[in-house]
Amino acid sequence: xxxxxxxxxxxxxxxxxxxxxxxxxxxxxxxxxxxxxxxxxxxxxxxxxxxxxxxxxxxxxxxxxxxxxxxxxxxxxxxxxxxxxxxxxxxxxxxxxxxxxxxxxxxxxxxxxxxxxxxxxxxxxxxxxxxxxxxxxxxxxxxxxxxxxxxxxxxxxxxxxxxxxxxxxxxxxxxxxxxxxxxxxxxxxxxxxxxxxxxxxxxxxxxxxxxxxxxxxxxxxxxxxxxxxxxxxxxxxxxxxxxxxxxxxxxxxxxxxxxxxxxxxxxxxxxxxxxxxxxxxxxxxxxxxxxxxxxxxxxxxxxxxxxxxxxxxxxxxxxxxxxxxxxxxxxxxxxxxxxxxxxxxxxxxxxxxxxxxxxxxxxxxxxxxxxxxxxxxxxxxxxxxxxxxxxxxxxxxxxxxxxxxxxxxxxxxxxxxxxxxx
Amino acid sequence: xxxxxxxxxxxxxxxxxxxxxxxxxxxxxxxxxxxxxxxxxxxxxxxxxxxxxxxxxxxxxxxxxxxxxxxxxxxxxxxxxxxxxxxxxxxxxxxxxxxxxxxxxxxxxxxxxxxxxxxxxxxxxxxxxxxxxxxxxxxxxxxxxxxxxxxxxxxxxxxxxxxxxxxxxxxxxxxxxxxxxxxxxxxxxxxxxxxxxxxxxxxxxxxxxxxxxxxxxxxxxxxxxxxxxxxxxxxxxxxxxxxxxxxxxxxxxxxxxxxxxxxxxxxxxxxxxxxxxxxxxxxxxxxxxxxxxxxxxxxxxxxxxxxxxxxxxxxxxxxxxxxxxxxxxxxxxxxxxxxxxxxxxxxxxxxxxxxxxxxxxxxxxxxxxxxxxxxxxxxxxxxxxxxxxxxxxxxxxxxxxxxxxxxxxxxxxxxxxxxxxx
Numbered sequence: 001x002x003x004x005x006x007x008x009x010x011x012x013x014x015x016x017x018x019x020x021x022x023x024x025x026x027x028x029x030x031x032x033x034x035x036x037x038x039x040x041x042x043x044x045x046x047x048x049x050x051x052x053x054x055x056x057x058x059x060x061x062x063x064x065x066x067x068x069x070x071x072x073x074x075x076x077x078x079x080x081x082x083x084x085x086x087x088x089x090x091x092x093x094x095x096x097x098x099x100x101x102x103x104x105x106x107x108x109x110x111x112x113x114x115x116x117x118x119x120x121x122x123x124x125x126x127x128x129x130x131x132x133x134x135x136x137x138x139x140x141x142x143x144x145x146x147x148x149x150x151x152x153x154x155x156x157x158x159x160x161x162x163x164x165x166x167x168x169x170x171x172x173x174x175x176x177x178x179x180x181x182x183x184x185x186x187x188x189x190x191x192x193x194x195x196x197x198x199x200x201x202x203x204x205x206x207x208x209x210x211x212x213x214x215x216x217x218x219x220x221x222x223x224x225x226x227x228x229x230x231x232x233x234x235x236x237x238x239x240x241x242x243x244x245x246x247x248x249x250x251x252x253x254x255x256x257x258x259x260x261x262x263x264x265x266x267x268x269x270x271x272x273x274x275x276x277x278x279x280x281x282x283x284x285x286x287x288x289x290x291x292x293x294x295x296x297x298x299x300x301x302x303x304x305x306x307x308x309x310x311x312x313x314x315x316x317x318x319x320x321x322x323x324x325x326x327x328x329x330x331x332x333x334x335x336x337x338x339x340x341x342x343x344x345x346x347x348x349x350x351x352x353x354x355x356x357x358x359x360x361x362x363x364x365x366x367x368x369x370x371x372x373x374x375x376x377x378x379x380x381x382x383x384x385x386x387x388x389x390x391x392x393x394x395x396x397x398x399x400x401x402x403x404x405x406x407x408x409x410x411x412x413x414x415x416x417x418x419x420x421x422x
Numbered sequence: 423x424x425x426x427x428x429x430x431x432x433x434x435x436x437x438x439x440x441x442x443x444x445x446x447x448x449x450x451x452x453x454x455x456x457x458x459x460x461x462x463x464x465x466x467x468x469x470x471x472x473x474x475x476x477x478x479x480x481x482x483x484x485x486x487x488x489x490x491x492x493x494x495x496x497x498x499x500x501x502x503x504x505x506x507x508x509x510x511x512x513x514x515x516x517x518x519x520x521x522x523x524x525x526x527x528x529x530x531x532x533x534x535x536x537x538x539x540x541x542x543x544x545x546x547x548x549x550x551x552x553x554x555x556x557x558x559x560x561x562x563x564x565x566x567x568x569x570x571x572x573x574x575x576x577x578x579x580x581x582x583x584x585x586x587x588x589x590x591x592x593x594x595x596x597x598x599x600x601x602x603x604x605x606x607x608x609x610x611x612x613x614x615x616x617x618x619x620x621x622x623x624x625x626x627x628x629x630x631x632x633x634x635x636x637x638x639x640x641x642x643x644x645x646x647x648x649x650x651x652x653x654x655x656x657x658x659x660x661x662x663x664x665x666x667x668x669x670x671x672x673x674x675x676x677x678x679x680x681x682x683x684x685x686x687x688x689x690x691x692x693x694x695x696x697x698x699x700x701x702x703x704x705x706x707x708x709x710x711x712x713x714x715x716x717x718x719x720x721x722x723x724x725x726x727x728x729x730x731x732x733x734x735x736x737x738x739x740x741x742x743x744x745x746x747x748x749x750x751x752x753x754x755x756x757x758x759x760x761x762x763x764x765x766x767x768x769x770x771x772x773x774x775x776x777x778x779x780x781x782x783x784x785x786x787x788x789x790x791x792x793x794x795x796x797x798x799x800x801x802x803x804x805x806x807x808x809x810x811x812x813x814x815x816x817x818x819x820x821x822x823x824x825x826x827x828x829x830x831x832x833x834x835x836x837x838x839x840x841x842x843x844x
Contacts, residue, residue, distance in 0.1 A: 011635070012631065012633050012644070012646070013633060013635040013642075013644060014447070014450075014463075015450055015460050015461060015462065015463065016450060016451065016454060016460070016601075016603065016644070016646055017447045017448060017449070017450035017451025017452070017454065017460075018451070018603070018605070018635065018642070018644055019447070019635055019637075020442070020444060020447050021443075022442060024465070025436070025439045025441070025442050026439060027439070028436075028437055028438060028439035029438065029439025029440070030439070032438060032439065038437050038438070038439075038467075039437060039466065039467050039469060039472040040437065040464060040465065040466050040467070040472060040476060041436075041437065041464065041465035041466075042462060042463065042464050042465070043446070043462065043463035043464075043465075044461065044462050044463075045460075045461050045462070046626075046633070047461065047626075048626065050461040050462060054462060072613055072614075072617075072634075072636075073613060073614035073617055074613060074614070074616075074617030074621075074624055074633075074634050075617065075621060075624040075625055075626070076624050076626075076631075076632075076633040076634065078626070105612075108811055110612055111612075111615065113612070113614040113615050113617075113618050114618070115614045115617055115618045115621070116614045133813065135612075135614065154636065156813060156814050156816075156817065179438075181438065181440070183440075190527075190532055190533075190535070191494055191495060191496060192494075192495035192496070192535040192537045192538045192557065193533065193535050194496075195494075195495055195496030195497065195535075195537055196535050196536070196537045199496075199497060199537070202496055202497040202498050203497060204468075204469075204470065204497070204498075204500070209434065209498075210498075211434050211435060211468070211496075211498040212494075212496050212498065213433070213435040213440065213441055214494075214576065215441075220435075220440070222434070222435060222438070222440055224434070224438055277727070282713075283709060283710065283712075283713030283718075283719075283722075284706040284707075284709030284710040284712075284713055284725060284727070285706075285710045285713065285714075287705065287706030287709070287710070287727045288705065288706040288707045288709070288710035290705075290706075291704075291705030291706055291707065291727070291729075291819075292707075292816070294781065294815060296705075297729050300705075300727075300729060301729065301730060301732075301733065302726065302727045302728050302729045302730060302733040302737070303706060303726070303727040304724070304725070304726050304727070304737065305699075305706070305709045305713070305722075305724045305725040305726070305727075306724050307719055307722060307723065307724045308723060308724060308767070310723075310767065310768050311723065311724040311766070311767055314766050315724070315726065315737055315766055315767075344733070344736050344737055345730070345732065345733055345737075346732050359716065389530055391555065391578060392578050393716060394578075394714070395578065397713075
């Protein structure tokens with residue numbers, strides 16, 4: 001027996017290609033962690049007919065269905081109406097929910113539009129789920145074989161309600177098989193080459209399952225184990241990881257379920273070091289990813305997006321003579337950018353990127369995809385040139401940022417010293 | 423008669439919450455533009471049973487089904503096998519596709535692993551779709567009532583194959599009803615307040631349909647019309663936009679289907695002006711969004727992520743006395759940051775952000791959500807203080823970036839002068 005969960009994202013903007021569902025991804029990870037099996041998600045428009053069909057089908061297949069979206073105050077939010085229709089009864093008004101909505105708005109000094117009252121109506125038999133972060137309460141109601149949960153579409157509200165109500169309710173069901181994951185991060189080989197190396201691990205039905213995903217050249221080997229307890233699942237993951245590690249040693253540079261910028265922040269915090277960035281071709285992308293990590297401000301001293309030569313000269317102190325002699329995309333300029341950023345931000349380490357992301361700007365000597373990276377430490381700066389495949393501007397920039405993380409993570413804690421790689 | 427399309431994203435990493443499907447969003451927009459109606463998407467694991475069920479169900483409901491993913495060279499890529507099984511026949515080998523794959527790899531100086539040969543096998547009756555950007559060919563094959571298309575999961579490869587094969591094939595079907603969209607961008611009111619203002623437009627079944635989506639305080643009014651021709655649909659959108667505009671005049675600051683950073687780049691290009699950024703609380707997020715736009719380098723002079731006071735002093739030349747007297751989050755410091763960035767990057771305009779994104783750092787006087795924005799032009803700098811709702815670090819940073827775009831877009835082309843708003 002397993003607990004099967006399905007996710008349903010609701011909203012015209014999603015099926016019209018004007019918005020992206022990120023809620024189901026988050027919910028899938030959380031539900032699997034506690035032991036529900038997620039095999040499918042759906043996305044549907046607000047159209048009452050399609051919405052009704054999608055909810056009914058999911059509730060016929062799964063034990064737990066979590067729908068997100070369609071609980072707003074505007075007339076195009078129809079989840080509550082469609083569920084009431086599906087259950088064959090009228091909506092009922094919950095004065096306590098209406099009071100919560102008014103309190104929430106007033107406490108933020110906002111007016112209380114009468115239309116928010118819509119959000120205090122619920123389908124027959126539904127249990128309201130109060131929303132501490134917004135005006136849209138969720139609700140729980142049995143539909144068919146499923147426990148159906150409706151949550152607001154705003155991610156932080158959805159996460160709050162899932163955390164206090166949905167996940168605890170699911171965690172109490174019998175038949176859970178907790179899932180554990182391990183990720184190995186690899187840069188270098190093609191997906192096919194990596195797949196050959198670890199092929200025996202990738203057969204269908206293996207537990208732990210092993211899969212590979214590629215994102216702008218970054219390959220992630222995902223190990224996923226399901227077991228009777230979380231501890232067993234984790235032990236199985238660890239055992240498979242131990243078998244895989246020697247097979248991918250030369251490409252492996254990071255492990256764990258944290259995103260790479262999170263890992264970098266964690267390592268910098270642990271080492272008590274600060275980092276500065278000087279970005280030309282990556283144009284603030286690396287800085288932005290770092291700043292997304294809570295706590296980054298204590299290790300990230302700052303960065304410069306130095307596109308033009310003027311910025312490289314004046315903000316980073318790159319000698320004009322270096323720019324003239326070697327060009328902006330060169331190892332000496334990358335090294336000078338890193339040293340300049342390290343000095344000006346008073347940082348322990350600095351990384352610089354300068355390259356040709358395309359679509360224009362390539363030459364026979366320095367084609368699109370040429371990226372120079374440099375790392376400056378107290379012991380000086382070192383630089384290297386990468387020839388990345390020209391798979392589009394976005395690819396080159398993303399791939400260059402992966403290389404920044406590898407530079408910082410791959411060289412080992414000892415000194416984050418470039419020598420090991422550059 | 424309409425042409426109903428469904429999208430299916432395939433991959434264990436998607437249902438395990440380790441990856442996000444962005445392909446269906448893009449395909450939905452493109453398919454609707456040419457006149458197919460998209461009501462639902464699905465996401466499914468690589469598990470053969472679930473994959474087979476999801477493909478069979480979609481092909482029973484829709485006229486066109488486009489699946490993405492599961493065509494890679496590794497053993498966890500099973501789309502071709504599952505489709506062959508569904509069609510009750512063996513896979514067949516296409517030497518021409520295998521040659522293309524080898525040529526593609528060799529032309530990039532990569533080895534040709536034997537496992538890539540898997541990618542040249544196709545289900546019975548399938549038409550291979552050559553891939554100019556990678557090793558995974560797609561294929562087209564009828565399943566049930568549907569034309570089924572399998573495309574690779576890598577977005578740039580998927581988009582290339584969709585553009586050359588899927589969209590032209592769909593565009594030739596009878597019964598298309600092209601869809602046009604218009605978006606009005608609004609900052610200021612709550613979603614409920616905006617919904618009340620435009621309620622008569624938001625009733626179910628209206629054509630054009632009008633909906634509202636919220637993203638970190640940015641409200642987008644989406645107008646979606648379907649008609650016999652694209653021109654008619656566009657005219658209907660324009661008519662509804664003309665009715666809505668006066669109702670939201672005081673909050674409206676941008677229109678069109680471009681993302682806001684794209685609009686900013688377009689306006690800067692049109693005005694022949696360059697922009698620099700000095701970001702404290704937004705930490706490179708605004709710069710990164712700008713740099714994502716192709717062509718940004720000709721208008722974006724550069725930016726500084728100046729978290730700490732040292733960076734504000736040394737890189738932007740903010741007087742230490744201002745920092746001491748007013749604090750880093752203050753209008754005088756924001757103005758000095760903008761002036762410093764404008765001067766150092768030799769830009770026509772510069773915008774600075776400094777604020778408290780949380781979770782820590784708030785005071786009774788300057789709570790989390792306090793953000794100072796400044797705009798420097800040739801005529802000097804002006805600054806303003808925003809009190810954004812404390813809905814989390816991510817919200818405050820995103821909302822502050824929306825305000826940067828409003829600052830640049832809202833004041834009109836004449837001078838991008840702050841006076842109009844600040």
